[in-house]
Amino acid sequence: MPRIHNLGFPRIGARRELKRALEGYWAGRLDADELQRRGAELRRRHWRQQAAAGVDPVPVGDFSWYDHVLDVTAMLGVIPERFAGNPLDLDTRFHMARGRAAGRPDVAPCPMTKWFDTNYHYIVPELEAASRFRADPAPLVAELAEARAEGHTPKPVLVGPLTWLRLARPIDGSDPLAHADALAEAYARLLQGLGEAGADWVQLDEPALATDLPQDWWAAAERIYDALRTGPVRVLLAVYFGDAGPWQPRLESLPVAGLHLDGVRATETLATALERWDGERVLSAGVIDGRNVWRSDLDALAGRLGPAARRLGDALWLAPSCPLLHVPVDLEGETRLPEGLRPRLAFAVQKLDELGELARRLDAAELPASAGGATATTRAEDVVFPPERLRRRRPYPERAPRQREHLRLPRVPTTTIGSLPQTAEIRRTRRDWRAGRLDDAAYETRMREEIGQAIAEQEALGLDVLVHGEAERNDMVEYFGERLEGIATTAGGWVQSYGSRCVKPPIVHGAISRPGPITVPWFRHAQSLTERPVKGMLTGPVTILQWSFVRTDQPRAETARQLAEALRAEVAELEAAGARIIQIDEPALREGLPLRAAERPDYLRWAVDAFRLASAGVDDSTQIHTHMCYSEFGDILDAITELDADVITIEAARSRMALLDAFAEHGYPNEIGPGIYDIHSPRVPEQQEMLALLEAAARVFPLERLWANPDCGLKTRSWAEIRPALANLVAAARTLRARHED
Structure with a gap:
């Protein structure tokens, strides 16, 4: 039977046990x-679950207290000067991630951005020419012993070393490739330590090899892996989220003992590799989708893999396409799903069960004559967005002049991004309402x-400019998913976004439509309480798409079009209800x-x-805002301009306004609110x-096109934190206006 293994298991726990432990520790409880x-118990449980499905070997090091990239940064000893302490000390890592830790001074945390094209956020390594590596595998050695x-x-x-280096941010403008040889030596020491601790295989994740890497970076990859070839452990090089494109032959020639290929996003590349693999090295076939929740067509997979399985024997390993960090833990206990949907779904535990069943079929030569899966029958370019709309x-x-006359705001207006603290009382009220302990009238x-x-x-x-605070919303995407036809939500389908922050992505399973108003009554009530403008708050079509598990039998463009039509109707009703500013958040556009x-x-x-279909139907005097955060925007500035939002607010505090330079150099023509308050840190x-x-x-x-706002929504912060922070923000904006009075 082919060997099955796993690239990584969700670390947060089926019931968010890690979240609760972390937040209890940070609060001193x-x-x-x-x-x-508690962390050790989670690891043991996850290893048992994987072993029960036949996974062997089980991954260690996929568990993280905050972020797996940060963990490697700590093991390499790359700690910016503002963070004191031992790199492997847990509080040092929390200090780097959050800007605050027990007994440490409050400082600006390390930057945070998206992990490739996912909604997972990693802590960006900070490099400078003088950086030195001090490799210490102690945390992984300890987990080896535990397992x-x-x-x-x-x-x-x-x-992997190349991906870590590619993701690092040189804070002094130096060339990160200048560190390639020293980094290779550091990784060699890590592998040496793991080998001495008894490791046989070590998996090095290199999703950067699935991007458009320049020639000099490929040369560095070859140099790095050549330096690792004589180590005491066998290296499984894992490439996922795509293939190496034109560099695929160079990838396959790297001197490693095994290669993992993503057979979901690079189906043809894996098929070609399966045909020509000689069996002298391991080929790991990532054939179960690690980023979506639909069950696999095991008949189709058995048919595709059968000939290679017979020829390669134990040189063929079976795996998910990528680490299972991006899907919920377990389908068991889900009771809220529409009839007929549950049998079509597989979360992490079920995906590993699928691997086990696939391996058994291949071992028993249960190979169908033909097979096929549910794939899109139309192309994205065939999806029609009517130009006139x-x-x-x-x-x-x-x-802009019409809006200024309509709104009568000062220069550099102050606002927040949308959500305000979700207090324990708000969450308790929502739980009581869902459980039937509170009726609709009392809840409202x-x-x-x-x-x-x-x-x-x-x-x-x-x-x-005010917001209503979104007290009624559990999440900026899930809330809309619960109120649109064709989308299902789960009871416990939690996925980690960053640190202790988790989300429950909705599941798009049918045609999307809007049965009635979603946000309008709440907006109308909020606006009735104040003379100041209150923003109507919506999540944009692309973000709902990106942060959901989406159907695969139609192009993503068609799903986006259906979402945009639903939101356009909501925008029209908000405007009719008196909304002078409507914000349509698109933080996932770059993602x-x-x-x-x-x-x-x-x-x-x-x-x-x-976005334009959702937003373009309003009057000229109605101001359309959008918000984006924690992404590198430099390569989509033309598209951001084409959105034609009147105001864009962006994350900029952690990067110290570095993002703003790109907007300025591009000549962004509309209004902009660069974040000046990093809400992902408690400081x-x-x-x-x-x-x-x-x-x-x-x-x-110019001040006429500048806004003052936080980086992102404030739901994860407390009122005790945001009152002084927002007071300082308002005071800063007023001081700026006074300094620049004509």
């Missing part, structure tokens, strides 16, 4: 020993009270960008069209810190 005990003590054969998993009546330069009364408090707090702080440049124009065409920035960021922004954008 758990001590370090109890935190470690062995439980009776498992462990396989350490690490972010994609344009505002007038261009921005003509709309409580939510209206929360909205009233949110409006009063913002008025007291002096914000210019959805294909890894290959050749595939990007088609995606950007329909993604922009979807409260001082007024002077925010003012310095605003002054930097004012040097590249």
